[in-house]
Amino acid sequence: MSGQLEKNDFRHTYRLIAVLVLFVVGAAFARWWAVPETFGQFGRYRGAAVASARTETVPRYVGEETCADCHEDQVELHDKDAHARVPCETCHGPGKEHAEAEGEAPIARPEGKGACLVCHQRLAARPGSFPQIEWREHYKFVGVADESVECTRCHDPHEPLYMDRDLRTARLHPMIHRCRDCHQGREDESLERPENHPPIFECSYCHGPIVEDFAGRTHASVRCTSCHIFFREDESTGRIIRDADPRFCLLCHRAADFRSDDAPPGIEWPAHREEMGTFPEDADKRCIDCHRENIHASEVSQ
Amino acid sequence: MSKELSRRELLKVLGAGSGLLLIHCGPVPPLPGTETDYDWEAHFWGYAIDTTKCIGCNACMRACRAENDVPEGVNRTWVERYRIDAHESVRVDIADKGDYVFEPVAGDVARAFFVPKICNHCEKSVCSQVCPVGASYMSKDGVVLVDHQRCIGCGYCVQACPYGTRYIDPRTHMADKCTLCYHRITRGLQPACVASCPTGARMFGDLKDPKSTLSTVLRQGRYRLLRPEMGTHPKCYYLGLDREVV
Amino acid sequence: MDFVFPNEVNVTWTVMIVLYPYITGLVAGAFIVSSLYHVFGVEALRPVARFSLASAFVFLLFATLPLLIHLGQPTRAFNIMVTPNFTSAMAGFGYIYSAYSLLVVLEIWFVMRSEFIARARRGGLVGLCCRAILLGNLFESDATRAADHRIARVLAGVGIPMACLLHGYVGFLFGSIKANPWWSTPLMFVIFIFSAIVSGIAVLIFHYFVVSWINGWKVDQPCVRSLGRYLWGFMIVAVALELLEIMSIAYKQTEEWEVLGQLIEQKLMITYVILQFLVFSLVPFLLLAISALFKLRDKLANAIIWTAATMLLFQVLLMRWNVVVGGQLLSKSMRGFTDYFPGLWEKEGLAVAAVIFTLPFGILWVFNRIVPLFPNAERRSA
Numbered sequence: 001m002s003g004q005l006e007k008n009d010f011r012h013t014y015r016l017i018a019v020l021v022l023f024v025v026g027a028a029f030a031r032w033w034a035v036p037e038t039f040g041q042f043g044r045y046r047g048a049a050v051a052s053a054r055t056e057t058v059p060r061y062v063g064e065e066t067c068a069d070c071h072e073d074q075v076e077l078h079d080k081d082a083h084a085r086v087p088c089e090t091c092h093g094p095g096k097e098h099a100e101a102e103g104e105a106p107i108a109r110p111e112g113k114g115a116c117l118v119c120h121q122r123l124a125a126r127p128g129s130f131p132q133i134e135w136r137e138h139y140k141f142v143g144v145a146d147e148s149v150e151c152t153r154c155h156d157p158h159e160p161l162y163m164d165r166d167l168r169t170a171r172l173h174p175m176i177h178r179c180r181d182c183h184q185g186r187e188d189e190s191l192e193r194p195e196n197h198p199p200i201f202e203c204s205y206c207h208g209p210i211v212e213d214f215a216g217r218t219h220a221s222v223r224c225t226s227c228h229i230f231f232r233e234d235e236s237t238g239r240i241i242r243d244a245d246p247r248f249c250l251l252c253h254r255a256a257d258f259r260s261d262d263a264p265p266g267i268e269w270p271a272h273r274e275e276m277g278t279f280p281e282d283a284d285k286r287c288i289d290c291h292r293e294n295i296h297a298s299e300v301s302q
Numbered sequence: 303m304s305k306e307l308s309r310r311e312l313l314k315v316l317g318a319g320s321g322l323l324l325i326h327c328g329p330v331p332p333l334p335g336t337e338t339d340y341d342w343e344a345h346f347w348g349y350a351i352d353t354t355k356c357i358g359c360n361a362c363m364r365a366c367r368a369e370n371d372v373p374e375g376v377n378r379t380w381v382e383r384y385r386i387d388a389h390e391s392v393r394v395d396i397a398d399k400g401d402y403v404f405e406p407v408a409g410d411v412a413r414a415f416f417v418p419k420i421c422n423h424c425e426k427s428v429c430s431q432v433c434p435v436g437a438s439y440m441s442k443d444g445v446v447l448v449d450h451q452r453c454i455g456c457g458y459c460v461q462a463c464p465y466g467t468r469y470i471d472p473r474t475h476m477a478d479k480c481t482l483c484y485h486r487i488t489r490g491l492q493p494a495c496v497a498s499c500p501t502g503a504r505m506f507g508d509l510k511d512p513k514s515t516l517s518t519v520l521r522q523g524r525y526r527l528l529r530p531e532m533g534t535h536p537k538c539y540y541l542g543l544d545r546e547v548v
Numbered sequence: 549m550d551f552v553f554p555n556e557v558n559v560t561w562t563v564m565i566v567l568y569p570y571i572t573g574l575v576a577g578a579f580i581v582s583s584l585y586h587v588f589g590v591e592a593l594r595p596v597a598r599f600s601l602a603s604a605f606v607f608l609l610f611a612t613l614p615l616l617i618h619l620g621q622p623t624r625a626f627n628i629m630v631t632p633n634f635t636s637a638m639a640g641f642g643y644i645y646s647a648y649s650l651l652v653v654l655e656i657w658f659v660m661r662s663e664f665i666a667r668a669r670r671g672g673l674v675g676l677c678c679r680a681i682l683l684g685n686l687f688e689s690d691a692t693r694a695a696d697h698r699i700a701r702v703l704a705g706v707g708i709p710m711a712c713l714l715h716g717y718v719g720f721l722f723g724s725i726k727a728n729p730w731w732s733t734p735l736m737f738v739i740f741i742f743s744a745i746v747s748g749i750a751v752l753i754f755h756y757f758v759v760s761w762i763n764g765w766k767v768d769q770p771c772v773r774s775l776g777r778y779l780w781g782f783m784i785v786a787v788a789l790e791l792l793e794i795m796s797i798a799y800k801q802t803e804e805w806e807v808l809g810q811l812i813e814q815k816l817m818i819t820y821v822i823l824q825f826l827v828f829s830l831v832p833f834l835l836l837a838i839s840a841l842f843k844l845r846d847k848l849a850n851a852i853i854w855t856a857a858t859m860l861l862f863q864v865l866l867m868r869w870n871v872v873v874g875g876q877l878l879s880k881s882m883r884g885f886t887d888y889f890p891g892l893w894e895k896e897g898l899a900v901a902a903v904i905f906t907l908p909f910g911i912l913w914v915f916n917r918i919v920p921l922f923p924n925a926e927r928r929s930a
Contacts, residue, residue, distance in 0.1 A: 005698065009691035013699070015683040016657065020650075034630040036452075044633050045439035049449035050342075053441075056450075057485040060369050061494045086500040090361045094368045118403055119359040119500060125383045125404070125414035126357050130501070134406075279521055281512050289522065377554045394551035394883055419553075428727065434638035435627040454627050455620015457560040458638050464727035466553030466880045470560055475620030532726055548882060 060094035063087075067095060070103060074158055081159040091115065091157065116151045128209045141198070214296035227295075249287040340488045346444040347482055347537070348509040348516055349493075350525065351418050354542035355503035358383055358416035360402040362495035362504060369483060369494035376469035378480040379420040379495055384546060388412045392546050417547050418504060420495065421446060421467040421480035422528060422536030429459035429468060429479075438477065444509070444537060445482045453477050464532045482506070509537070552879035552886050559876040559888045562896040563869075564614035567904060569718045569740065570747070570868045571611045576715035577748010579604040579652065579707055584778070586659075586704035592774035599921045600752050601659060605652050606908040606915065612645065613904050618896060637724050640717070648714045651707050657681070658700040662688060663919040674918055715744040722871060729804040729882075730811065730875040735793045742786035747864035749779045753857035755909070757850070765925040769846055773839075776853040780836035783860055787829045790867065807882045815877045815885050820870045828863035832856035 041047025067088045068075040078084065089095050093108035113135055122132040139147065142154075203224045204211035214220060227248070246269065255266030278285060288295060358381050366372060366379050377398060385393045387410045397404045427446045430438045437452035438459050453476040460468045460477060471478045483493035487506070491497065496506040507516025516539075519525075525539040529548055540547075578600045584590045585597035593600075616622045629642035657664075665686050668678035679686065719740025722731040753775050760767045794812075797805055812820055835856040839849045877885045891897045915921065 005691065005695050009689075009695040012661075012685050012687055012692050013695075015685055016654075019683060031630050034626070036631070039436065039631050042442060043439060044631075044635070045436040046449050046452055046631075049439070049447065049451065050441055052450070053447045053481060053484045054488045055485065057370060057481075057483075059483075059486050059489065059491055059494075061365060061486075061491075061497050063491065063497065083500075085502060087498055089365070090359075090498045090500050094365070114401070114403065118361075118401075119357055121404075121406065123358060123383075123404055123406055123414075124385060124411045125416050127354055127415075130357050132357075279512070281518060281521075285518075375558075380554050382551075392883070394881070396551075396554055398554045430635075432636045432638065432725075433633055434636040434641065435624075436631050436633040437627075452624070452627055452631065453621065454624045456615075456618075456638065457620075458636070458721075460555070460560045461876070462725050462727055464880055466556050469555040470620055477620075 060096040061089050062095045062099050066099050078158045083160055113151055210296050217296055218294045246287050342443040345508045346510045350505040350516055350519060350539040352503050352541040353415055353417050355501045356416040356418055357501055358404050360397055361498045363402050365494040365498035373472055382417045385411045385414045415544055422465055422538040425535035428462040428534055432458045432462040445484055447481055448477050450476055464529050551881050551883040553881045556879045557886050561872055563890040563901050564618040564896045566868045566872045567614040567901050570865055571607050572715050572718055573744035573747045574751050575604050575607045575611055576711040576744040578752055579711045580745055581749055581752055583704045583708050586701055592770045595768040595771045596752055596756055601656055602915050602921050605656055606911045608649055608652055610904055610908050637721050644714055648710050651703055655700055655703040658696040660919050661696050667918060712741050716741045727880055728875050729808060730878055733793055739789045742789055743864050743867055745782045746786045746860055749775055750857040750860040754861060757854045764928050766928045772853060776836060777840050780840050811878050816870055816874050819866055824866040824870055828859050828866060832859045
């Protein structure tokens with residue numbers, strides 16, 4: 001069927017070839033023209049896009065320093081108390097508009113129990129060490145009869161450790177309480193706790209799971225309050241802090257020739273750190289950073 | 303010049319995309335207020351989440367929405383609540399409606415915890431790999447970003463992300479995602495989610511700086527990655543993560 | 549098992565993305581049928597050779613329409629060719645699709661040049677259009693015909709791997725998404741090619757019968773029988789591959805199966821197990837086996853082949869649905885499933901899908917009015 005075809009027999013395709021060439025050239029040109037100028041500047045993307053990503057959005061969360069410009073007193077109090085690490089805008093929302101208008105524009109002032117319960121509602125999934133309540137239980141416990149009373153009647157969110165913002169004497173954590181903080185009518189203060197009093201001064205009352213977990217660990221004989229000490233700041237302020245100073249561990253664990261064989265394992269300090277191949281950057285690493293397993297689970301479900 | 307214009311018009315008619323005209327408008331625009339001394343080659347940003355510290359308050363989610371104007375129904379970050387009973391039966395939920403507040407739920411729980419999720423800004427990000435037009439990319443400082451002038455909204459990146467952190471914005475019809483608050487971190491601020499976390503569960507830092515908190519924590523090696531078998535080399539490091547979490 | 553990542557509640561790829569691989573599959577399949585004649589010289593397929601080429605062409609015209617409707621930014625569609633990011637499996641799409649379209653257009657030009665010349669000579673507006681298509685050159689001789697034939701054959705030959713590439717590539721798009729265990733399999737590429745061929749042959753049989761019936765033509769019996777046998781063969785391979793894929797996952801009982809098994813059980817029981825396999829694969833298989841293995845009267849054989857072909861058209865559509873939608877029902881949390889069913893009137897809904905799928909048949913009708921696709925069709929004796 002085909003036989004010998006000659007060049008002439010393909011002449012009718014020349015125009016087609018010309019059109020194809022034009023098409024390809026046109027397409028190549030169009031492509032060249034349409035590629036954005038900065039495409040490929042840094043990689044296979046439009047270089048100018050990076051600049052847009054930096055400038056398209058403006059920060060709305062301005063940070064505590066900006067808040068402190070006007071609310072210095074408030075911030076100072078806040079920084080001394082249990083909410084010190086809670087950023088202002090976590091509760092108050094973004095402060096950009098408020099700050100730019102120098103306070104003329106409103107800022108969120110969260111109200112109602114919900115505002116506190118966002119963090120402090122008791123949830124199984126919340127870390128056991130985090131203070132959390134079932135508010136009805138709590139109201140019952142502290143003798144609040146009227147359920148419409150807000151948390152802020154007793155706790156100032158900026159200084160939650162104070163029970164009463166005017167007196168500034170009562171403090172929240174049971175370990176810090178004196179009997180009179182709750183039992184104001186009583187003159188005599190006995191060291192004995194009445195039989196029927198809830199055991200609120202025992203760690204396990206609130207921190208049951210952690211205490212239970214701790215009992216099974218190597219340090220079970222160490223008291224909670226050995227590490228979680230009451231730190232007195234001034235006449236009326238104090239808080240529970242977590243002490244993790246290596247010197248404290250070394251009281252028992254420093255190698256010494258006078259120790260008996262069944263004494264806790266001893267080490268040379270700070271040589272121990274180098275032996276473990278610690279990086280020089282980790283010079284301020286604490287014992288518990290590596291030996292957490294011996295203390296207690298940091299998170300235990302309720 | 304007129305010849306040039308007519309050629310452009312012609313291309314427009316041919317459907318080469320009218321959007322292209324806007325793009326083709328000269329050198330990189332200056333960055334007002336931000337071109338200060340930020341050197342993106344000096345940093346490589348990473349992220350860490352200490353799940354033992356997360357209290358599930360969702361402050362991060364609220365902050366992210368306010369800072370980045372994220373619409374309802376899609377999320378750049380969220381917090382998962384895991385409740386696992388004695389028979390290892392796992393229940394997971396999130397609070398992405400209304401006020402974003404987790405409510406107490408009845409039921410037996412052997413262990414329970416919160417896990418914040420966010421874009422992992424993977425070193426070998428699949429989303430950037432599969433973007434057909436180079437609209438998704440990783441910046442030199444290690445942040446996976448979307449170019450909103452090039453994205454065609456095909457959704458391939460959304461399918462490819464093993465972590466489900468990408469979405470198509472219902473308003474712009476383009477892919478969008480966590481930018482690690484690129485507008486903040488390049489100004490020396492922390493991402494909004496980190497800046498609003500009350501317990502320090504979220505950590506942000508520079509992997510190129512051996513002295514950064516993040517580097518110090520990571521050197522101890524006690525972290526886990528999400529779905530490492532995907533080969534994406536995620537840069538979101540989880541501390542104290544339960545074995546059930548993927 | 550009920551947790552879905554919050555961004556996955558609404559599926560991203562809708563029924564439009566189901567339609568897209570379906571239509572490209574029809575393109576690839578129809579083209580391969582025409583190549584069976586043009587390249588491999590299967591004479592029995594001669595009556596549908598042009599029809600299949602033209603079918604490939606009209607479906608090709610509409611293959612990208614569902615994609616454009618689905619794109620968030622359709623005006624930027626050409627970005628994929630302007631700044632392709634070649635690490636993306638999708639980036640080559642623009643070029644592969646364009647090259648393949650060009651090839652099909654050229655092949656039609658060479659295969660049907662004589663017909664276009666004849667139509668151009670008849671004048672009128674259509675004639676003028678034909679003249680334009682021929683670029684004004686109406687010269688024709690035995691030698692040019694021989695040359696056209698030879699070029700067409702080369703194009704058809706090149707077209708086969710390209711058709712496989714175009715469609716296998718769509719399979720690769722899915723198969724390479726490692727995040728999704730329902731998609732992530734190297735078999736996806738092959739499965740897509742074979743299901744494409746099945747759907748291509750099926751649509752030709754379906755349409756050939758309908759056209760013949762409307763026009764009162766006699767179908768070419770050897771051609772139909774031959775198409776039926778090809779359909780049978782290809783559907784066996786396609787379904788076997790589809791089964792193999794799922795069975796190997798199921799048998800290995802890996803972690804993946806824990807979720808995929810539930811996906812099938814809870815979400816895909818009807819569309820996947822019952823419809824795709826039990827009804828629309830098994831029944832056509834049996835029907836085609838009967839028509840291929842037993843000596844049946846023409847009328848009965850035709851009825852069987854047409855029914856089987858029509859059912860296989862649905863089988864492939866179901867397969868696309870189960871792949872595209874099924875994969876998105878499974879959350880990447882691996883702990884739950886979402887739901888999806890398209891609305892009737894929404895932008896990416898069923899009505900639009902139906903229109904998109906019907907349009908190629910309309911264009912094909914117009915095509916046939918200009919250049920007869922069945923020049924030798926015989927009238928059915930009354």
